[in-house]
Amino acid sequence: MHNTLEQKIPIQSPVEAPPMAPANENRTAPHTSAVDQETAGVPFADNPKFTMRDVCVFYGEKQAVFNVNLDIAENEVIAMIGPSGCGKSTFLRCLNRMNDTIGSCRVTGSIALDGEEIYSSGMDVVSLRARVGMVFQKPNPFPKSIYDNVAYGPKIHGLCNRRVDLDEIVETSLRRAGLWDEVKDRLEAPGTSLSGGQQQRLCIARTIAVSPEVILMDEPCSALDPIATARIEELIAELSRNYTIAIVTHSMQQAARVSHRTAYFHLGRLIEVNPTQKVFTTPDHHLTEAYITGRFG
C-alpha cells in the first residue's frame, strides 16, 4: 500500500538560461544590462510592430519597471498578466506615452514603433496616440451623442470633413466594434445612455475610428458582466485581423482565451513570454507556474 507522502510536483529551480538572440538581425540590439534575470521563453519576434529594449520606468526615485526587453509582432494579441503592482499597466502606458501625463514618471530605454523611437523629440505625441489607441478599464464615452463620440477623433485629426465621409467612418467603426445593429437607429442618443458593455464597445469604436495600428487595452472587461465580457473577447479575436493588440488583464482565463502570446510580469520584471498554450500548460519559469496555479498572487 502506498503512503501519501508530502511530495509536491517539483517546480524546477532557476537555471542559467542561454542568451536570447534578437530575431531581426538588421537591428543592433542595445547592450542588455540585466544579467540577473533573463526573460524566459520567446520575447522577440520577426518583423515586430513594437520593439522594446531595456525599458525602465521610474516614479520619482522608485523604479517600477526593470529592463524589459520585448517585441510585439504585427496582428498578434499579446496578454500581460501578473499580480497587482507588478508593473504591467505602467509598462502598457509607455507604449503610447500616456505616462507623460504623470508628472513624476520617467521612462528610459528604447521603444520603437515600426522602427521609429516614440520617445524621440521629433515624435508627435497626438498622432502617436491615434496610431496607438487605448481602451480603459472603466468605459469612458464622451458626454456626446453616440455618433459624435465616434466622429470626434476623425474630425479633430482632420481625417475627413464631409458629412458623408464621417457617416461612413462612424458606421464602419461601429460595425467593427460589433455595436452598429444595436445603435443604428439612435445615433443621436447620448453615449452614456448605453449599457456598460455597449459603452465599452463604443469606446473601442472610437479608438478604431482614427485608424490605429495598435490597440492597447487596460483590463477592458473588469467592469463588465460575463456576457458583455464574452462579446468583447469575440471582438478582440476579430480585431486582431486588422490591428495589433496588447491587453493587460487580471483574469488568467481571459488571457488564455484571447491571446496568442502571454507575458508574465513580476515585481516590475518581465519573467516569461511564451505562446499562450505553453504558458498555461508547461510554463518555462517557476514563478510563472506559481502565479497561474494560484500558489501566490
Next chain:
Amino acid sequence: MDNLHLDQHISNQFNADLEHLRTQFLEMGGLVEEQVTDAVRAIETADGALAQKVRDTEKDIDRREVEIDNECTLVLARRQPAASDLRLVLIVTRAVRDLERIGDEANKIAKMAIALNDDGAAPRGYVELRHIASSVLKLVNQSLDAFARFDVETAKAVVRDDSLVDQEYRSAIRELITYMMEDPRSISRVMNILWALRALERIGDHARNIAEHVIYLVHGKDVRHMPFKQLEETIERKNDGRK
C-alpha cells in the same frame, strides 16, 4: 521571496482537493496491486477461495474508477487548473483507467485459476508464470511509486523494463506452443496458463502507461508511443529548457 509559499496554493480547499485525489488514486493502486498478487498466488497454489476473493473485489475497483473520475471532473469545473495542476488532473483520469484495466486482467487471471482447479492443473507453464508475474508485479509497484514521488527516473525504468517483460512473454508462449504440439491432450489446460500469461503481459503494458503519464506530469512532455531511446532524449531536452 520567502512569503511566496510556492508549494502551497493560496486556497487550502484546492490543496485538500488535489491531495484527496492523489490519496484516492494511490489507494486504488494498492488495491489493484493486491489483486494481481492474489490472482497469481491463486493459480500457483490452486486456491479457489483466493481466486473467488479476487473476483468479488473487482466491483470495488470499478466503483473507485468512477468515483475518481467524478472528482477529477469537479476539480476541472471548479478550479480551472493550469500547468502542473492541470496535468495532474489529466493524468489521474488517464491512469485510473489503466488501474481499472489492470484490475480486469487480474480478474481474468483469477478466472483461469478457477478453470485450472476444475480442469486439473496444467502440466507445464508454472515456472514461466511465476517469473513473469514477479517482473510484472515489480512494474506495477514501481509505477505507483513513481506517481507517489513524482519520480521520473523510476518511471523511465518501468518503461524500459516493460519491453523486457514483453520479450519474456513471447518466448514463454513459444515454449508452451511447443509443449502443446508434443502433447495435444494438454492443450486446454495449458491454454489457461497462456491466457494468464497474456493477462500479465497486458498488466505490464498498463504499468508502463502509468509511468508515461508520470513523465508527462513532471515534464509536460507526452512520451506515449515512443521508442525508449527517443523517450530518453525527449526528457533530456526538456531538462535544458526549464528555469
